[in-house]
Amino acid sequence: GAVVSQHPSRVICKSGTSVKIECRSLDFQATTMFWYRQFPKQSLMLMATSNEGSKATYEQGVEKDKFLINHASLTLSTLTVTSAHPEDSSFYICSASGRTSSYNSPLHFGNGTRLTVT
Amino acid sequence: KQEVTQIPAALSVPEGENLVLNCSFTDSAIYNLQWFRQDPGKGLTSLLLIQSSQREQTSGRLNASLDKSSGRSTLYIAASQPGDSATYLCAVPNDYKLSFGAGTTVTVRA
Numbered sequence: 001g002a003v004v005s006q007h008p009s010r011v012i013c014k015s016g017t018s019v020k021i022e023c024r025s026l027d028f029q030a031t032t033m034f035w036y037r038q039f040p041k042q043s044l045m046l047m048a049t050s051n052e053g054s055k056a057t058y059e060q061g062v063e064k065d066k067f068l069i070n071h072a073s074l075t076l077s078t079l080t081v082t083s084a085h086p087e088d089s090s091f092y093i094c095s096a097s098g099r100t101s102s103y104n105s106p107l108h109f110g111n112g113t114r115l116t117v118t
Numbered sequence: 119k120q121e122v123t124q125i126p127a128a129l130s131v132p133e134g135e136n137l138v139l140n141c142s143f144t145d146s147a148i149y150n151l152q153w154f155r156q157d158p159g160k161g162l163t164s165l166l167l168i169q170s171s172q173r174e175q176t177s178g179r180l181n182a183s184l185d186k187s188s189g190r191s192t193l194y195i196a197a198s199q200p201g202d203s204a205t206y207l208c209a210v211p212n213d214y215k216l217s218f219g220a221g222t223t224v225t226v227r228a
Contacts, residue, residue, distance in 0.1 A: 043218040093161050107216065109161040
């Protein structure tokens with residue numbers, strides 16, 4: 001089946017620094033990638049949707065200048081948490097779809113990145 | 119706005135018992151419904167995708183039913199095993215994105 005690789009799986013950084021998370025589709029071309037955030041015992045909250053070669057679409061309440069998303073190729077999207085603060089500590093998960101819509105197309109998820117900001 | 123609810127939030131059963139996980143959604147005009155499994159500290163693994171035209175979908179010991187008119191889906195796991203311990207989430211398309219339930223955390227006791 002389709003594989004999505006997310007790296008790193010865990011990262012600890014100091015407050016004020018930036019962290020980059022990579023999401024790669026290994027065996028298919030991902031025209032659309034989704035970035036989610038998950039708090040303990042809560043559901044996934046969509047942060048942004050990125051289509052290859054265009055600007056990401058951010059959900060309401062998500063700061064686009066803080067969470068920079070780049071989707072420069074059909075196999076790679078990156079999420080950069082800029083000037084991280086302890087409240088940014090969370091579990092971040094990406095997913096990828098080979099179509100521009102999630103309708104009728106199962107999404108494939110990365111294994112997530114646990115970010116801890118000290 | 120589509121809202122997805124999963125009850126119960128947690129479930130503990132002895133090995134061998136059948137599992138019944140519930141998912142409800144407020145807007146019945148859905149294209150499909152997907153069930154996922156999430157292990158602690160991991161991403162999501164797709165288990166079953168059931169189309170709006172289907173009433174159920176099966177994969178091995180897993181069976182998912184869908185009743186659009188009542189806004190409900192049920193995931194059945196037959197003869198549970200300790201390896202089935204995980205959080206199970208359901209999700210439905212909501213415009214261009216997926217709306218997820220908060221999940222049901224299952225513990226299967228050996």
